Amino acid sequence: MPNTKEKYLITIAGPTAVGKTSLAIRLAQNLQTEIISADSRQFFKELEIGTAKPTPAELAAVPHHFVNTHHIGETYSAGDFERDALVLLSRLFEVYDRVVMVGGSGFYIKALLEGLDALPAPLPGLRERLTLRLQAEGLPSLQKEIADLDPDFAQTAEFENPQRVIRALEVYITEGRPISYFQQTMKKSRPFKSVAIALDRDRQELYKRIDDRMDQMLEEGLVQEAQDLLPYRTAHALQTVGYKEVYGFLDGDYDEQEMVRLLKQNSRRYAKRQLTWFRHQGEFKWFHPDDFEQILKYTQQENLGA
Template sequence: MTGNRKKLIAVVGPTAVGKTAMAIRLAQHFNTEILSADSRQFYREMSIGTAKPSEEELEQAKHHFIDSHSIATAYSAGDYERDALALLKGLFETRDIVVMVGGSGLFVRALCEGLDDLPRAPAEVRETLNKLYEEQGIAALQEKLRLLDPSYFQSADVQNPQRVIRALEVIDATGLPFSSFHGKMQSARPFDIITVGLHMEREQLYERINQRVDQMMADGLLEEVRTLLAYRDKPALLTVGYAELFAYLDGDITLEEAVARIKQNTRRYAKRQITWFKKYGNTQWFTSSEWGSLLRYIEEK
């Protein structure tokens, strides 16, 4: 590898593509540790539905930000940026390379580029928006955002209730469009970032997603969701795999319909991830079988 600066290898890509296995292989090769940038794997109470690394995988390389927080505690991308930078500073004292892995674009961006300093809205504002989502669905939030900030509405992932609610919170707290806080200067990092994306044929990826959902159900995802009913308004639980099963427990849909929706919504999420990371930074794409090419790319940077 060229240069004297420390390196952060960011492994990104859609869900179920094999990021965890690749991150572990890189960590073992470079004798280093892994930072998770998955917005749901932080939470101890959410395991099956978040596809956390298995105990065996966790033993193969040291991971950070897995089971690090309780779902009862709010943890934002800004919090992650602060904590991950502090951790990296310590790791880089004894290592030249650290691996980051995750499919949550906002959290990847938080660590690699920094986020604009967004204000926090009062808790009652979030509660009101969450109630609106529960009672009227995502369409009501989308229409509210469209009226208040048409610019952000056009560019945002408006199918993600977390993103829409966060934007509406900021608008309420400041009286300014959420889009006005974006596009500011990127924060300089004291390390180099090498971003590698994993991809595979879409049909193969979708089949892997379907199989993973079936395995999650067999592993007890429904029971996990039952234990989280008291926290169902938390942003991390307004997501694929949890929202659909809450709807089943509410009696709105059958279990068969819920599982079918999880598969469909996960496939849609994977498509959005691919689109996001293709636009993000200087990402070089590989399949999981292209280990030699991927390694050469990293070592030439």
């Protein structure tokens, strides 16, 4: 007999190192459901240490989807994720009334919950030229240019995503207007209700967790992981916080002490942008990660979501 009860996709979002993974696993266990990962770097099998993937024990505790699904040499966009996740959800909702999505990649979360922005096509050859610039000059050069053209974009978490930086530049160069001008206001219809939860901690507490995570990643072999991936260093996922700082060290641009400082500083800045992005969405109910009983009670209410 088909499952005809109301369906809910429960999103657990928030900044890096806030505690999303452990809470999502605990929540999924209590709800007896499965997890969809919305982390744009955890798709890739080769990125282990620098992406803070769930451990093998955590992956075994609850079925996870969209973790270790692609090779670093492949391109996997938010549009691909939207399409594939909707197909997966159609199957999962035949079994479960609630499914948990967890991640800090706001654009991928938005793609699944609302659909992608309707953006103009770039000028012919522009994307190729910007991609070559990214490879030759690095992400900071493109970030500086879009920050001057579109300061609001520079305050979002997408500012650290090479693909989104290129897209923002494409839109501005093509149309002379910021990317936000073209973002759609109408959400796409979805066959489920959205329950959006975001996690936060006291700023100093969060920053200490970020610093501790960076120390742990370095102890686990982050530098060696980045070195092993040198043939793929132009991949978008490796031009992000956590890897680009290591490549600067490997290139001899600065010493190990400076690498560690940059890893921590840039990760804290990225967390701040993530928080800003999720707060601007206006649909998330905020909790401290330790408030599990409140979160569980909230997700078990009926008539939630939109």
